[in-house]
Amino acid sequence: xxxxxxxxxxxxxxxxxxxxxxxxxxxxxxxxxxxxxxxxxxxxxxxxxxxxxxxxxxxxxxxxxxxxxxxxxxxxxxxxxxxxxxxxxxxxxxxxxxxxxxxxxxxxxxxxxxxxxxxxxxxxxxxxxxxxxxxxxxxxxxxxxxxxxxxxxxxxxxxxxxxxxxxxxxxxxxxxxxxxxxx
Amino acid sequence: xxxxxxxxxxxxxxxxxxxxxxxxxxxxxxxxxxxxxxxxxxxxxxxxxxxxxxxxxxxxxxxxxxxxxxxxxxxxxxxxxxxxxxxxxxxxxxxxxxxxxxxxxxxxxxxxxxxxxxxxxxxxxxxxxxxxxxxxxxxxxxxxxxxxxxxxxxxxxxxxxxxxxxxxxxxxxxxxxxxxxxx
Numbered sequence: 403x404x405x406x407x408x409x410x411x412x413x414x415x416x417x418x419x420x421x422x423x424x425x426x427x428x429x430x431x432x433x434x435x436x437x438x439x440x441x442x443x444x445x446x447x448x449x450x451x452x453x454x455x456x457x458x459x460x461x462x463x464x465x466x467x468x469x470x471x472x473x474x475x476x477x478x479x480x481x482x483x484x485x486x487x488x489x490x491x492x493x494x495x496x497x498x499x500x501x502x503x504x505x506x507x508x509x510x511x512x513x514x515x516x517x518x519x520x521x522x523x524x525x526x527x528x529x530x531x532x533x534x535x536x537x538x539x540x541x542x543x544x545x546x547x548x549x550x551x552x553x554x555x556x557x558x559x560x561x562x563x564x565x566x567x568x569x570x571x572x573x574x575x576x577x578x579x580x581x582x583x584x585x
Numbered sequence: 586x587x588x589x590x591x592x593x594x595x596x597x598x599x600x601x602x603x604x605x606x607x608x609x610x611x612x613x614x615x616x617x618x619x620x621x622x623x624x625x626x627x628x629x630x631x632x633x634x635x636x637x638x639x640x641x642x643x644x645x646x647x648x649x650x651x652x653x654x655x656x657x658x659x660x661x662x663x664x665x666x667x668x669x670x671x672x673x674x675x676x677x678x679x680x681x682x683x684x685x686x687x688x689x690x691x692x693x694x695x696x697x698x699x700x701x702x703x704x705x706x707x708x709x710x711x712x713x714x715x716x717x718x719x720x721x722x723x724x725x726x727x728x729x730x731x732x733x734x735x736x737x738x739x740x741x742x743x744x745x746x747x748x749x750x751x752x753x754x755x756x757x758x759x760x761x762x763x764x765x766x767x768x
Contacts, residue, residue: 413714415704451719455729476698476710477660482724485665489672515659515698521598527659529749531596536634541666546638566712 403583405576406462406491407437409471410481414566427573431580436461462490466583467497469575472540472555473565474504478511479540488547498552499579501571502539505557509535553578586766588759589645589674590620592654593664597749610756614763619644645673649766650680652758655723655738656748657687661694662723671730681735682762684754685722688740692718736761 405428411420421437428435441457443450462468468491475481480502492498504511509525512518516528525533538545539557548555556575562568588611594603604620611618624640626633645651651674658664663685675681687694692708695701699711708716721728722740731738739758745751 410714413717415709415713415715417715451721451725452729452732455725455733458726476695477662479660479662479665482662482665482668483726485668486672486675486724486726486730489669489674490676491672492669493673493676512659526598530598531593531749532598532600534596538634541664541669542634542638543641543666543669546635547669549635550638566714 403432403467403579404434404436404465405579406465406468406487406496407435408468408484408487410473410475410484411471411566412438420567423569424572427569427576431576433576433580433583436465458487459490462487462494462496465491465496467491467499467552467579469572469579470498470500471572472500472502472544474502474506474511474540478508478515480544485544488544492547492551496551497579497582498548499556499575500544500548500552501556501575503558503565503568503571504561505539505559506561507537508540509533509537511539552582586615586650586762587617587619587648588762589648589651589670590618591651591667591670593656593658593667594654594749595621603750606752607755610752610759614759616759616763616766619648641670642673645670645677645679648674648679650674650682650735650762652755652762653681653683654755655683655685655727657685657689657694657723661691661698663727668727671727675730675734679734680762680765681731682739682758683727683731683735684739684758686741686748686751686754687744688722688742689744690720691723692716692720694722735765 407424421439425435443453470484470488472480512533556571590607604622608618621641626636653667653671655663695716739754
């Protein structure tokens with residue numbers, strides 16, 4: 403069974419090692435992990451970005467499941483590429499699992515980036531836009547896609563010291579995926 | 586032909602008016618716009634967020650196309666919910682159109698939120714993670730999904746004065762959608 407390993411760790415300096423570690427954990431539970439950087443693409447090619455897109459999409463089409471690293475990335479929400487991929491896999495009827503290494507609630511995270519204040523029974527940001535406040539770690543579309551098509555978002559009680567390398571909750575997703583895909 | 590109107594304007598104080606304006610523009614071009622807030626949901630219900638998810642998904646399933654407002658939202662990238670929906674519609678084989686009212690390149694936007702510096706032939710952020718630098722306004726998965734399944738992301742040469750209410754580039758998407766869906 404193939405699992406697409408989505409997440410912003412492809413941007414880490416040791417991205418290839420992290421992918422190898424993730425794939426090893428998948429193998430330990432009888433799964434085959436597909437990691438975007440498994441695709442060999444010449445970064446200097448004029449159409450490198452399109453090649454990456456097509457290669458990622460082909461991996462997703464071949465996969466039975468996605469395990470998405472939804473740790474917030476450069477803002478209050480998860481990495482945009484990863485979220486796109488979660489939507490793509492949900493629509494494809496694939497098993498959708500995800501984890502975040504930051505347990506902070508979305509509204510609390512927004513407050514780190516902008517002045518959040520109450521307006522009536524809502525919270526608003528500095529631009530006056532409502533801050534979604536369902537006490538979830540991210541946007542409800544992400545949260546409920548996981549609830550309905552896989553398993554609720556897995557988060558630690560407290561963030562690990564190295565949020566980009568700790569794979570504890572990734573491994574929890576792998577275990578769940580292995581159980582679900584076997585049944 | 587039905588078009589799902591995705592975007593973070595659902596969080597504006599005048600969200601319902603903006604949706605009505607968008608739907609009116611769709612009607613002018615012979616399209617039917619479906620806007621998330623058309624669904625009547627009791628925000629105090631215990632399962633309000635799940636009701637919103639299900640209603641949005643039902644609208645997407647019924648729609649022939651998506652027009653996504655991909656204006657960056659609370660960070661360098663587009664709204665996570667909107668990006669999820671773009672992935673969902675792309676996988677469903679629907680026509681995918683999008684616009685952003687901010688023409689800034691992604692790497693330049695990241696530099697507003699974190700200290701970006703060169704490392705070798707790459708740019709990295711304050712945490713040492715590579716900043717995607719294909720000279721696109723957002724993550725390549727978003728950009729190429731639009732390229733391949735609809736039309737390249739539509740952006741103005743300069744940001745309008747009111748990025749959350751200016752519908753010039755939304756209307757450009759509506760025109761394109763009407764032409765494509767008619768053919």
